[in-house]
Every structure is written in structure tokens, then in C-alpha cells.
Amino acid sequence: MSKVLTHAEAAEQFIADEPRTDWHNDTLWFVRQKRDKAAHGLPEWEQLREWASQIKNHTLSNLDQYLVEFEKNAIANGITVHWAANGEEHNRIIYDIIQKNKIQKIVKSKSMLTEECGMNEFLHGKGIDIVDTDLGERIVQFRKEPPSHIVLPAIHLKKKDVSDTFHEHLHTEKGNNDPQYLTEAARQHLRKKFVESELAITGVNFAVAETGGFVVCTNEGNADMGTHAAKIHIACMGFEKIIPKAEHLAVFLRLLARSATGQPITTYSSHFQKPREGQEMHLVIVDNGRTKQLGRADFRNSLKCIRCAACFNTCPVYRRSGGHSYHTAVAGPIGSILNPNIDMRANADLPFASTLCGSCSNVCPVKIDIHEQLWKWRQVLVAEGYVDTTKKIGLKGMAFVLAHPAIYRFAGRAGRAVMRLFPFVLNNKLNPWYKQREMPAPPKQSFRDWYIKNIKS
Amino acid sequence: MSAREDILKAITANKPALVELPVIDSAKVIQYNDIVQQFKTVLQSIGGTAIELTDLDALKTELEAKKAAGEVVVNRIAEIGTVDNSIAALTATELAAVEVAYLKATLGVAENGSVWLYESQMGNRLLPFICQHLVIVIDRNSIVTTMHHAYKQVDTAKEGFGVFLAGPSKTADIEQSLVIGAHGARSLIVYIV
Amino acid sequence: MKVGLFIPCYIDQFYPQIGIATLELLEKFGCDVSFPLNQTCCGQPMANSGFASLSKDCDKNFVANFRGFDYVVGPSGSCVLHLKEHLKDDQFPGEAEHIRKHVYELTEFLVDILKVEQLDVSFPHKVGLHTSCHGQRGLHVASMSELVAPEFSKPEKLLSMVKGLQLSKPARPDECCGFGGTFCVFEEAVSVKMGKDRIAEHEANGVEYITGYDESCLMHLEGILKRDGSRIKAIHIAEILNGNA
Numbered sequence: 015m016s017k018v019l020t021h022a023e024a025a026e027q028f029i030a031d032e033p034r035t036d037w038h039n040d041t042l043w044f045v046r047q048k049r050d051k052a053a054h055g056l057p058e059w060e061q062l063r064e065w066a067s068q069i070k071n072h073t074l075s076n077l078d079q080y081l082v083e084f085e086k087n088a089i090a091n092g093i094t095v096h097w098a099a100n101g102e103e104h105n106r107i108i109y110d111i112i113q114k115n116k117i118q119k120i121v122k123s124k125s126m127l128t129e130e131c132g133m134n135e136f137l138h139g140k141g142i143d144i145v146d147t148d149l150g151e152r153i154v155q156f157r158k159e160p161p162s163h164i165v166l167p168a169i170h171l172k173k174k175d176v177s178d179t180f181h182e183h184l185h186t187e188k189g190n191n192d193p194q195y196l197t198e199a200a201r202q203h204l205r206k207k208f209v210e211s212e213l214a215i216t217g218v219n220f221a222v223a224e225t226g227g228f229v230v231c232t233n234e235g236n237a238d239m240g241t242h243a244a245k246i247h248i249a250c251m252g253f254e255k256i257i258p259k260a261e262h263l264a265v266f267l268r269l270l271a272r273s274a275t276g277q278p279i280t281t282y283s284s285h286f287q288k289p290r291e292g293q294e295m296h297l298v299i300v301d302n303g304r305t306k307q308l309g310r311a312d313f314r315n316s317l318k319c320i321r322c323a324a325c326f327n328t329c330p331v332y333r334r335s336g337g338h339s340y341h342t343a344v345a346g347p348i349g350s351i352l353n354p355n356i357d358m359r360a361n362a363d364l365p366f367a368s369t370l371c372g373s374c375s376n377v378c379p380v381k382i383d384i385h386e387q388l389w390k391w392r393q394v395l396v397a398e399g400y401v402d403t404t405k406k407i408g409l410k411g412m413a414f415v416l417a418h419p420a421i422y423r424f425a426g427r428a429g430r431a432v433m434r435l436f437p438f439v440l441n442n443k444l445n446p447w448y449k450q451r452e453m454p455a456p457p458k459q460s461f462r463d464w465y466i467k468n469i470k471s
Numbered sequence: 472m473s474a475r476e477d478i479l480k481a482i483t484a485n486k487p488a489l490v491e492l493p494v495i496d497s498a499k500v501i502q503y504n505d506i507v508q509q510f511k512t513v514l515q516s517i518g519g520t521a522i523e524l525t526d527l528d529a530l531k532t533e534l535e536a537k538k539a540a541g542e543v544v545v546n547r548i549a550e551i552g553t554v555d556n557s558i559a560a561l562t563a564t565e566l567a568a569v570e571v572a573y574l575k576a577t578l579g580v581a582e583n584g585s586v587w588l589y590e591s592q593m594g595n596r597l598l599p600f601i602c603q604h605l606v607i608v609i610d611r612n613s614i615v616t617t618m619h620h621a622y623k624q625v626d627t628a629k630e631g632f633g634v635f636l637a638g639p640s641k642t643a644d645i646e647q648s649l650v651i652g653a654h655g656a657r658s659l660i661v662y663i664v
Numbered sequence: 665m666k667v668g669l670f671i672p673c674y675i676d677q678f679y680p681q682i683g684i685a686t687l688e689l690l691e692k693f694g695c696d697v698s699f700p701l702n703q704t705c706c707g708q709p710m711a712n713s714g715f716a717s718l719s720k721d722c723d724k725n726f727v728a729n730f731r732g733f734d735y736v737v738g739p740s741g742s743c744v745l746h747l748k749e750h751l752k753d754d755q756f757p758g759e760a761e762h763i764r765k766h767v768y769e770l771t772e773f774l775v776d777i778l779k780v781e782q783l784d785v786s787f788p789h790k791v792g793l794h795t796s797c798h799g800q801r802g803l804h805v806a807s808m809s810e811l812v813a814p815e816f817s818k819p820e821k822l823l824s825m826v827k828g829l830q831l832s833k834p835a836r837p838d839e840c841c842g843f844g845g846t847f848c849v850f851e852e853a854v855s856v857k858m859g860k861d862r863i864a865e866h867e868a869n870g871v872e873y874i875t876g877y878d879e880s881c882l883m884h885l886e887g888i889l890k891r892d893g894s895r896i897k898a899i900h901i902a903e904i905l906n907g908n909a
Contacts, residue, residue, distance in 0.1 A: 021851070022850060022851045022852075022853075022854075025851060025853055025854050026852075026853040026854075029853045029854065029857050030853075032857075035857065036861075039861070041646070041647055043836065044647065045647070050809065050810070053812055054812055056500075056501055056582075056812070057501060057812070058499055058500050058501060059812040060811065060812055060813065061499060064493070065493050065495055068490070068491075068492070068493035069492065069493060071490050072489075072490050072491060072492045072493075074486060074487060075486055075487050075488060075489045075490050076486070076489060077482050077486050078479050078482040078483045078486065081478075081479065081482070082479070091631075097473065097474040097475040097478055098474055099474040099477055099478065103474060147654070148644070149642045149644040149645070149653060150642075150644035153644065153645075166643075166644065166647075167644070168644050168645070169647070171646070172646055173645055173646045173648070176645050176646070193645040193646065193648035193650050194650050196645055197642060197645065197650040197652070197653060198652075200653075201652065201653065201654060204654060205567065205654070208563065208601075208654070209563040209564050209567050210563075222627075224628075225627060225628035226628075227627060227628060233640065233641050233642060233643075233653065234640055234641070234642050234653035234654045234655065235600045235640040235653060235654045235655025235656075236653070236654045238596070238597070238600040238634070238655070239597070239600050239601065239654050239655070241596075242563075242595075242596040242597035242600065242601075243563035243597055243601075253478065253482075258492065260622060260626075260627050260628065261495065261619070261622050261623075262495075263618070263622060263627075264495070264617070264618035264619040264621070264622045265495060265619075267618055267635070268582070268617065268618050268619075275643070277517065278513060278517070278582060278583035278584065278637070279580075279583040279584075279585050279618075279635065279637050280637070281517075281636065281637050281638055281639070281640055281641060281655065282600070282634055282635075282636060282637075282640075282655065283585070283634065283635040283637075284632070284633075284634045285627045285632065285633045285634060285635075286631075286632060287627065287628055287630065287631050287632060287633070288630075288631035288632070289631070290590075290596055290631060290632065299478070301474070301477075301478045301481070305478060305481035305482055305485055306481075306485075308481075308482060308485040308486060309481075309484070309485030311487070314485075314487060328810065330839055330840045330842070330858050331851070331854055331858075334854050334857050334858065335854055366714075366847070366850060366851070367851065367854075368844070368847070369797070369840050369842060369843065369844025369845075369847050369855075369858075370712065370797075370798075370844060370845075371797040371801070371840035371844075372797055372798075372801035372802065373797075373801070373808075373810060373838075373839075373840070375801075376801065376808055376810035376811055377810045389711075389712065392712070392713065392714030393714050393715075393716050393717070394714075395714055396713075396714035396715055396717070397714075397717065401713075401714055405713065405846075405850075406715075409709075409710055409713050409715045409718065410715075410718060412709060412710060413710050413715065413718035413719060413721070413722060415704075416673065416704045416705040416707070416710075416719075416722045416725075417704070417721030417722045417724075417725055418704075418721075419701075419702040419703070419704050419725065422673070422704040422705070426673075426676070426677040429677070430677065430678075446849040446850075446852045447848065447849055447852075447887070449852055449856070450852070450856040450888065450891060451856065451859075451884065451887025451888050451890075451891050452886075452887045452890035452891050453887070454674075454678040454679070454883050454886070454887070455678070456678065457677075457678065457679075457680055459680055460676050460677050460680055461671050461675065461676045461680035461683035461684065461699075462671075462676055462699070462701065463680075464680050464683075464684060465683075465687075465699050465701075466701070469687075469699070
């Protein structure tokens, strides 16, 4: 198994192709601008964010009651509710339903939760193949790569890449990069899959405790094409997708698409209440580390996330490093505060993949204090020993110098003298600063020196 | 102990202290001078077509003409022709042949150009997604300002399924180029009567 | 009013002229300014790297140097934000709290406390404004492009008082420059790319100078400008406002 690159290593490789980085950066910034335009179209935008944040805060504080209420209502409506402690259990539940019903034809619409659980890989290992029907996901599925963005899975690919992939898998014309043509090819190919499907797996955008129903949002209609054709529908959700009442959907549906893509709403906001006649509907409620995150006072707010990816689109680091650099199902700023909870060792690099600029917190529709949590995770990771030794030694040294004024002054004077007399000591490729930047010029006098000489009498 | 018990127990132990639900005041949200015009403008901007009619005669004629020409069309609007209830029993393969579906929606939402459809209005859940083209009729005075107002009028728990449907299906997954007509309908016309 | 002059460690060592300009500016507007001689650093480099636990002694030294002033003023948004949010001293909690409540970045002090309305300086050049993240999003010295809220900018207000100055803003008015503390070396590729992109936007506006209220950002941008042989210079806003430039 090849070593997983840290974010810094992967980002360096990504940036090596500068024109492509610029294209990726500009494309995602354009999505951020569309979001801005949509947000500015509603004078009450900041009030909406505050309501959404408070609804989610309240829900987290009463989560057990709402889940019980939701389950009761869902069951009364004919939905079978399953609970999964982790990804393995989730995958097993799905597998058992498939086996029991001798299912062969399966379609799936976008569900980051199933990515998180590694469901596709698990089922593939059992000889069961699922067709991802979101266009972006189908493209990356053909290419055997993970999605790089939770809303725009193929954002890292150009038209030509898609054309080559479709030529290989769908026998489209070689070199025809027209998005209209390629989308039509996907429509025909997937239409057949929908119509023949026996099982449709979806995610859940919002689950309503009051009614036992849930909402799935798409632009393509792929969730509905599968679920209303297949004889079994399995919806998968992290338990934090619960909201108290149907009226709260107004707040979230007004925020979700505007934050994600700048649209006032997705084409379809499908409200599932009961299975259709003759259909089996299942809902799998998943923990997979969420209860642990709920118990972390500094980080539990990350569970408010509605997976809009506004934070991805605004993040200057994400835009210039791409989702694959984060080596997790959910990348970007929100991923960097969710993933260390799941595996601190594997994800110790993520909270440092940030300048703490704070833009993410400002675009978050549910007001998660993302940049503050990034800072707090850094303290946790250091305390738990997941930061490398050279860094630790360097910073311990820095802390010592900065706590002792005389030593600080000596180090400063000596450092500047070395820089003036022996510039090559720092002006070389071993100094990462120096790779692409000049060092600051070292003055003979510090400010303090000047002050003592000129002011202090 | 089952996963259910473990999860609920852990949530009870780990959840924060109770905080209040906010009061959502729909008087604080955006208002439009002309909500019908706003609905039309937004629907147009998301790839749909909005047309105001004084009555449904033209639509009735259109439906009859299409049926006479042998097009595979489904009508769910009593005012323009026989309501097709047989679709409830149709398979996905059979429904895949539908060229145009005529549906009556409960209301329109000005802020986003969406309409609400109950399952009973669809006749078959798959219909509004699988047909190639969608024609939807709404009453002029059923248009509301925002989603807050819509949820006051619509009871999402009343039937087994319902949808807020905004424009034709679309995707921008190929290099952010907008393509109308992904998996759902290729076009949508909303007649405001 | 008695003002304790806080000069960030890297300004003390590498950019003393910014400290001089800050001191002179404050005195021009009637402040009784002292520079505590044993100050070192605000502690941010350790804290942002996850080592906040190591900055106790650095914090104690800060409190020891800056207790007893009406205000503490420093020419750095990120350092001041860090102090506001994190300065602690278990032995002298009251003093630490007083400092947190009365520490100001230079431009916000000039606008909000000294209520400066006029400056008798000129700087007849094309200048690009870099709106540094921590001062903006943390201290609110300027409005943020992400929010639906009225626009304002304290640094811009001050720069508008400088005769002949032609101010421009980059196309992405508040995108981060990429310095980010130790990020600048641990994620060097992204850091420099972010800096280059910022510079390109200022170049598109044909500026002669890039200015801002955070020298860490400017130091990073200047490093790139110099390496690329650019004729654009980085200059801290204190120097422009004081007429030193």
C-alpha cells in the first residue's frame, strides 16, 4: 500500500502544475462569487444564518429525544429504521438487505456518508457493484478515483478528461468535449440503469423529527429516478441530519443551495414520507464517531454541518490544493475539524492546512466557528503528540527565547549579524522560506536599540 | 446492547446543556413588490419558462392535439382533459416513454421559482422526473413569497411523497458548464392562471 | 492618555522604521507613549502552531511589561488579535484582562479612540491595499466580503486623508496572502502561490506600493516581490500615515 501523502506534500504536487492550479482556483472562486450574489439578494441573509445556527444548536442539545421521535414517526409511516455504530455496521446492514432480496441492480445518488463508510469498496469486495448516478460521481467512478468536492465531485477535471473517460466507458466520440453532448450520453446510459434498478441508495439532507420524513436535494433528479423506480430504497444518514420540525426546512432549504452553488434552491427537494405502495423503504442512522465529537465541547458545533461546501469554495488553501490533498471523504475546512475526531494520527496534518484566515466561518450557513476549531485542534494534536519532533523542538526553543527578554535580544542581534555577515547560512535551499522568497533585510539596529539611543534619556 | 441503545446512551451522556429553539419570524424576511413577476423572473433564470394565461383553453387544445398526433403524453389536470390514473400501475420502463406530463401544482414560491407537487397530483412518483418535458399549471394567487410561507400552506406529512420542483433538471458537473436536462425533465413550462 | 507601545518581535528586529513611525504618529495625536523595554513577543507563533501551552512565560512577560497603561497599541492586526483572545496570567488575571480589553491595532486606535479626521501628509503614488485577515475578520477593522453587511474600512478611511494617494483594491478584496505564521514554511508551496496570486492582482491595478496594517503579510509579499525583481514595494501603513515614506 502506498504511503498517504500529507496535505503539504500533496499540495506541493498539485501546485507544480501552475496553470491547472489557477484554473481550479478560479473555477471554485467563481462558485464563491455566485454564492455571494445569492446571499446579497436576501437582506435577511445574516438573520437566516443565525436562525439555522440556533436551530442546530438546540437540536444537538436535545438530539436523543429528536432521534427517538423521528424513529417512532418513521416506523409508523412504514419505514424500517436501522442503527449502525460505525461504517462497518452500516455496510453490513446494506449488504444484508442486498443478499436477502437477491438484488443485482443498484443505483446510488450522492451520499458523503456512504463515502465515509467506504461502502462502494466494501460491496465491490463482495462482488457487488453499484452505479453512482450523480454525473460528477459517475465520472470519478469510471476513473476509479474519489470525489474531490462534496457537492461538485468532478470539479478537479476538465472537459477533456470527462470526454476521454466517456470515450473509454460509454463509447462517445473521441475528442468531443462538448458538455451538452457528454451529459446527453450520460443521460441515456444512466436512464437505462434507473429504469432497471432494484435498489436505490440515497443520502439524507434533512430528517424531520416531527414527521418521520426526510428530504433529499438534487439538481439532476437522479435520487428520484432511482428511488421511484426501484423496489427498495435505502436512505443513509449521519444522526446529526435531524431537524425538529417541517417548518425548519424553510430555513435550511433557503440557505443550502445559495451557499453551495448560488442557486436559490436545487431543482428537486424531494420529501420522502412513506414508501410507495409495494416498495420497501429503509433508513440507516449512523454514528461513526459522531457521538464522540458530540462529547467534545470545543468541536461539537462541527456536527451542525449541512454539507454545503461553501467553506471549500472560499478556502484559499483548498482552491490551490484540491480535495484529494486532504486524503479523506470530506475534505476542505469542515473536513479538517471533523476528521481528526475519527482518526487523529491519520489526519494530524489537516488542521494545519490553513492560514486561519477565517473566511470559512463567515460563509458557513450554520455559523460553525471553523477557523477557531482549527486552532483548537492544533492544541489537541500537539498535546496528544501527533506533531513531528523537529517542529516540537523548534517551537520549544522559540518559546524559551521569547520568555527571556535578554536572550531574545541577544538572539535577535546575533541572528541579524549572521544574516549580514554570512547570508548563505539562511539564503539556501534548506531554508523553506528562501525557496521562492527573499529574506527580510537585517538592520543593524532593532527598534529597541533606536528607542534607547534616541528617546530614552 | 444494540447499536441503537449504545448510540442513544452516548448521545444522552455527551449532548450539551439544553438551549432554546429560535422563533422564526416570517415578517422579517424579504418582500417583493410583485411576487408573480418575481416568480417568473426567477423561474426564467433557472432555465424554466413562465407564461401567464387567463384561462386553460389553449392548453386543452394543445393536449388534444398531442394525443391526436399519437404523442405519449400524460395528463393529471382535470380542467384540460381526462385525468390519467392508470399511470399509478405503470412500470418504470413504460413511464420512460412519456414525452410530456401535464401536472397541477399546489403553489409557487416567488423567491426560488419552485412549485410544490403532492404525490396525489403526480399520480405516480416517477412521472415528473422521468418524462422528457414538464408542463405545470398553478393558480396565480397560490404564489407565495418565500419557503417560510410555503411550509405554512403545504403539509409535507399529509401524503407519502412530495417535491419542491424548480425548473428543468440540470447539472454543471462538467467543468462548471451549465447543461439543462440531466436525468429529470429537459424542459419545464409553468402556466400561471 | 498613557499608551504602552507594543512592537511585535519581528518588527523590532527587522522593521524598526515601522516602530518609529507608530511612535511618532501616536505622539502627534497627543499620546504619552512609553516603550516597555523588556517586551519580547505576543506569543502567537507558538499558539498558532498548537503550542499555546508553552506561551505561559511569554504571556507573563507581556503582562509584566504592559500592566498599568490606559491603552496598549501595536502596528499589527494578528498580534493584537492574539493578545485580545488569548493573553492570560494566572498570577495577575485582572491585569491581563485589562490589557485584553484595551489593546488596539494602530489603525483602529487612530480611528476609534483618537478619532483622527485629518493628516497633513502626502504620498502621491498608486497604492494597493492588502486587507490582512486577522485584523479584518478578527478585529473588524474593515467589513468582510462574505457577509451581507454595510461596507467600511478603518485603514481606507485613514489612507483617504493622505494627499495624492491613489488607492486601489485587488479583485479579490480580502483573500488571504498565504503567510499564516508557520504555515509559510510548513506549507511553503501553497503559501507562496497564495502570495503570488495576491501580487498579480495588485500588478493588474498598476500599483507602485502595496500597503497594509500587518507587516507579517507584507514581509511575505515583499519576499516574493524581491525574488521576482518586481518594482512594486511593500510598505506598512504606519509609514504612509506618518509621512515617513
